[in-house]
Amino acid sequence: MANKRANNSAEHPALRAVRESGTGKVKVAVSDIDGILRGKYLHIDKFLGAAQPHPNGGFGFCDVVFGWDANDHCYDNATLTGWQHGFPDALARLDLDTFRNVPWDDGVPFFLGDFVTPAGEPSPICPRQTLKRVLKRAEKLGVLPMAGMEFEWFNFAETPQSWAAKQGVGPEPITPGMFGYSLLRMNHKREFFKALMDEMPLFGVPIEGLHTETGPGVYEVAIAFGEALEQADRAILFKTGAKEIGARFGVMPSFMAKWNQQLPGCSGHIHQSLSDGKTNLFFDAKSPRKMSKLFESYLAGQCGFLMEMAPMFWPTINSYKRLVDGFWAPVKPTWGMDNRTASFRVIAGSPKATRLETRCPGADVNPYLAMAAVIAAGLHGVEQGLKLTQPPITGTNQGADDIPRAPRTLIETTQVFRQSDVARDWFGDDFVDHFAATREWEWRQWLDGVTDWELKRYFEII
Known part of the structure; x- marks a missing residue:
């Protein structure tokens, strides 16, 4: 009995909490390539076996989660997974530090996991492991990336049934009109709004702010700032949690980048700073702009190289429909001082608040991959000691005449990404080749599709 108590006392606190909860099941999840959480319930005994320390811990999870698209159609061009391998189990290991309870699911314990290779090494194509590789390199540089995410x-x-019956046409927003920061519209679905504010923090996703945005039925959330991996966890959990909570109130949230040509798109802004564990390394009181040299190099890295990683933050066909002049989404890799029309908005002031807001990504991102891309591009600038020679824009793209516009299609950015030495350096050849193949597949599905635009334009007249 004494030995058992000693072993239990050395247990991870999350395991003790699960044991003491008396639960019979645990919910676990992993991110697929598109940032969709794929998961299952595990019986408590199965969970406790899977949660054992390395190298014995982990459980089998079909590697098809990296071999199919958002609609469960299997890729025909992947090499690391696919029909040719028979879709075996991959080893998923639970991150016990991600423990939380799901308030809207009777408080069931919940954990996120990562994939590892048969040799126990981090999987080269697991999105969460991709971000962790970037953060490990940041650690070698002596910096700790901090981040916050916003979603519109x-x-x-x-409901899923009503939407299926409509066959993808004419969804009904919960409120009409263009009414940003509206207390009136917030009140219309106040129980849903309140549930997001009250239940997300209980789920380990603290919310700094939630309000309506400009558009029918559109909200914006700001998730509390934190370490980058924790922030990406919060972001992917928010998207899934909002959908699960929404179903309770007859609400279907959509994080699609642009659902209607006449309306603004949905952003997924990422705020960032670098810390030494105590101090914000982006702030310099002696600088006229309050920007440290480190901050300037980080920003120079994003200005110079983030577009080479574009499929990681513009991952779908629809992502590029958001990149329209006059609709808030930035269309050039520009920076500015507190300028919301720039891709990179520098917010410089107090030691605590000085940060970079990267405004390129849409709400349709895989948070792990978008976070990995922006941090890698910034840290590439730090590693190379890049100087910030590009001047800030003023107004909307004033001073950006010589800066090329971002590509408008997924296949263009994917081709650049595949050829990027910087992307291969930071993410590895296996990830770049696999992710590029998945985006090429996505493009081919689009080429084969017949849209309502084509029917309206050609059906009768041609």
Whole structure:
């Protein structure tokens, strides 16, 4: 009995909490390539076996989660997974530090996991492991990336059944009109709004702010700042959690980048700074702009190289429909001082608040991959000691005449990404080749599709 108590006392606190909860099951999840959480319930005994320390810990999870698209159609061009390998189990290991309870699921314990290779090494194509590799390199540089994410998303009075019956046409927003920062519209679905504010923090996703945005039924959330991996966890959990909570109120949230040509798109802004564990290394009181040299190099890295990683933050066909002049989404790799029309908005002031807001990504991102891309591009600038020679824009792209516009299609950015030495240096050849193949697949599905635009334009007249 004494030995058992000693072993239990050395247990991870999350395991003790699960044992003491008396639960019979645990919910676990992993991120697929598109940032969709794929998961299952595990019986408590199975969970406790899977949660054993390395090298014995882990459980089998079909590697098809990296071999199919968002609609469960298997890629025909992947090499690391696919029909040719028979879709075996991959080893998923639980990160016990991700423990939380799901308030809207009777408080069931919940954990996120990562994939590892048969040799026990981090999987080269696991999105969460990709971000962790970038953060490990940051650690070698002596910096700790901090981040915060914001999402805009539309909410519809739909269910999976009603939406299927409409065959993808004419979703009904929960409120009409263009009414940003509206207390009136917040009140219309106040129980849903309150549930997001009250239940997300209980789920380990603290919210700094939540309000309506400009558009019918659109909200914006700001997730509390934190270490980059924790922030990406919070972001992917928020997207799934909002959908699960919304279903309770007859609301279907959509994080699609642009659902309607006449309306603004949905952003997924990422705020960043670098810390030494105590101090914000982006702040310099002696600088006229309050920007440290480190901050300037980080920003120079994003200005110079982030577009080479574009499929990681513009991952879908629809992502590029958001990149329209006059609709807030930035269309050039520009920076500015507190300028919301720039891709990179420098917010410089107090030691605590000085940070970079990267405004390129949309709400349709895989948070792990988008976070990995922006931090890698910035840290590449730090590693190379890049100087910030590009001047800030003023107004909307004033001073950006010589800066090329971002590509408008997924296949263009994917081709650049595949050829990027910087992307290969930071993410590895296996990840770049696999992710590029998945985006090429996505493009081919689009080429084969027949859209309502084509029917309206050609059906009768041609």
